[in-house]
Amino acid sequence: MFSSSKTCNCCGHKLKSMPLQIRTWECPNCGKLHDREEICLLGLCFSWLLVILCWFDVLVVL
Ligand SMILES: [Zn+2]
Numbered sequence: 001m002f003s004s005s006k007t008c009n010c011c012g013h014k015l016k017s018m019p020l021q022i023r024t025w026e027c028p029n030c031g032k033l034h035d036r037e038e039i040c041l042l043g044l045c046f047s048w049l050l051v052i053l054c055w056f057d058v059l060v061v062l
Pocket residue numbers: 008009010011012013027028029030031032
């Protein structure tokens with residue numbers, strides 16, 4: 001498992017930089033096409049969790 005979205009899980013090639021708005025990228029080393037969608041979804045779930053936790057905090061305070 002590779003934790004970084006900038007690392008090719010096919011050959012292990014690492015990208016130096018990648019704009020956040022890019023969802024798919026092609027590995028310059030092996031040519032494999034990567035989809036960042038699932039990583040973005042994970043981030044989205046995490047941010048929603050934080051929002052829900054904030055809501056609970058507000059409810060507790062009220
Ligand atoms: Zn690769």
